[in-house]
Amino acid sequence: MINNYNMDVRWANLLITKTSTCVEDHKDLLTELDSKIGDADHGINMSRGFQAIMAISPELSKLTFEEALKKAGMTLLMKVGGASGPLFGSFLIGMSKATSHEVISISKFSLMFENGVADVKKRGKSDIGEKTMLDVLVPVSMQLKEDVSNSTDEQQLIRNIIQRAEEGLESTRLMRATKGRASFLGERSIGHLDPGAMTSCLLIKTICETFNSENE
Amino acid sequence: MSSNVGVMIVSHSLGIASGTADMVRQIGGEDIPISFAGGSADGGLGTDVGAILKGIQEIWTDAGVVVLYDLGSAEMSSEAAIEMLPEKQQNKIQICSAPLVEGAVLAGVESCGGGDLYQVKSVAEKRFVGIEEISDSSKSQQISITHPIGLHARPAVKFTQLAKKFDANVQVKLEEHTSWVDAKSIVRVMGLKARHGKTMNLRANGSDSTEAVNQLVALVKNNFGE
Numbered sequence: 001m002i003n004n005y006n007m008d009v010r011w012a013n014l015l016i017t018k019t020s021t022c023v024e025d026h027k028d029l030l031t032e033l034d035s036k037i038g039d040a041d042h043g044i045n046m047s048r049g050f051q052a053i054m055a056i057s058p059e060l061s062k063l064t065f066e067e068a069l070k071k072a073g074m075t076l077l078m079k080v081g082g083a084s085g086p087l088f089g090s091f092l093i094g095m096s097k098a099t100s101h102e103v104i105s106i107s108k109f110s111l112m113f114e115n116g117v118a119d120v121k122k123r124g125k126s127d128i129g130e131k132t133m134l135d136v137l138v139p140v141s142m143q144l145k146e147d148v149s150n151s152t153d154e155q156q157l158i159r160n161i162i163q164r165a166e167e168g169l170e171s172t173r174l175m176r177a178t179k180g181r182a183s184f185l186g187e188r189s190i191g192h193l194d195p196g197a198m199t200s201c202l203l204i205k206t207i208c209e210t211f212n213s214e215n216e
Numbered sequence: 217m218s219s220n221v222g223v224m225i226v227s228h229s230l231g232i233a234s235g236t237a238d239m240v241r242q243i244g245g246e247d248i249p250i251s252f253a254g255g256s257a258d259g260g261l262g263t264d265v266g267a268i269l270k271g272i273q274e275i276w277t278d279a280g281v282v283v284l285y286d287l288g289s290a291e292m293s294s295e296a297a298i299e300m301l302p303e304k305q306q307n308k309i310q311i312c313s314a315p316l317v318e319g320a321v322l323a324g325v326e327s328c329g330g331g332d333l334y335q336v337k338s339v340a341e342k343r344f345v346g347i348e349e350i351s352d353s354s355k356s357q358q359i360s361i362t363h364p365i366g367l368h369a370r371p372a373v374k375f376t377q378l379a380k381k382f383d384a385n386v387q388v389k390l391e392e393h394t395s396w397v398d399a400k401s402i403v404r405v406m407g408l409k410a411r412h413g414k415t416m417n418l419r420a421n422g423s424d425s426t427e428a429v430n431q432l433v434a435l436v437k438n439n440f441g442e
Contacts, residue, residue, distance in 0.1 A: 081256030083289030
């Protein structure tokens with residue numbers, strides 16, 4: 001059985017709180033990962049962005065889902081201050097562009113996700129295999145699409161997605177970075193997880209767990 | 217309103233952004249619109265999409281704006297900022313892939329010399345477009361440089377500004393060189409390194425080519441009026 005979700009004020013607040021808490025809880029881990037292959041500010045930057053989203057959550061929860069996603073994306077874009085601002089911002093703005101109804105079916109969500117991923121690829125001029133957040137986002141997007149076309153049971157679908165996200169994250173460990181600051185390290189980037197992929201994985205898991213607990 | 221192409225400098229560091237702008241200003245003076253955005257909104261190292269957007273808006277003219285950046289994420293932030301502008305403006309903004317300081321200075325020089333958006337961008341990126349061969353040598357002339365410092369910055373500006381007054385395609389080279397360069401490009405003309413005592417060749421084609429060559433030769437002959 002696949003549910004449709006009415007993206008109302010309660011859902012908006014729940015998702016904002018859960019994702020912001022997730023970023024805050026892992027702030028140090030993300031910065032630590034970034035210190036290995038980047039400029040050691042990913043956790044700080046993402047935290048700044050999600051704090052800014054938290055700060056406007058009363059305003060966001062009054063907007064339509066489409067407008068709320070767009071505004072949250074713009075907030076990340078303007079506030080983060082590093083590459084992750086335009087990237088995660090583009091993801092949310094890309095999702096918003098494929099949103100038209102307040103009632104979100106999983107097949108609609110899959111299309112939104114795909115659109116968000118396409119915008120991240122465009123913004124970063126990148127794709128899977130370059131040791132970036134796309135190594136998590138692309139497999140998750142493909143899994144979503146597949147499960148939607150197979151009408152997979154929702155619980156199973158969520159398990160599949162979490163698995164893809166974790167595998168995607170782990171796959172970045174052995175990759176050599178070819179995009180962003182990490183690419184300057186060349187071979188030395190191998191052996192470290194990508195911080196952007198870590199954030200993507202953590203957020204996807206948080207959202208999946210939120211849906212799971214709401215359905216219990 | 218200035219009709220020179222604007223130069224927008226984007227860096228992760230405020231010090232680098234403002235210092236680079238100073239270097240461009242030293243060349244372009246008050247003639248070209250320059251703006252910069254450096255560091256994140258909270259004053260640390262990073263990029264600030266809002267500041268980039270504001271900077272471009274501040275120096276906006278119909279001549280357009282070139283954006284120079286230091287590292288990849290500054291390029292990404294610049295693209296995000298540009299997308300927030302009306303489409304008509306977006307089409308007149310070019311991001312240059314060039315080393316920040318060198319690219320910005322070259323862009324400033326070319327903008328100062330009156331280059332259009334694409335000329336400024338290609339000069340900043342050192343992608344010099346090939347020039348048309350002029351086979352008719354009847355309008356060619358030779359002239360020795362008597363100005364004590366040669367065809368340096370200030371004389372080169374005067375030279376290219378004069379060349380631009382003509383519709384004719386005007387080209388110049390040093391006697392000892394084989395390749396011709398566009399006499400309307402300040403960066404190319406300065407690149408000749410035409411010092412005192414060197415001999416320069418001029419050639420042109422087009423309706424006013426005779427007049428163009430005559431006037432340019434006269435300018436060199438009277439030491440650029442200095």
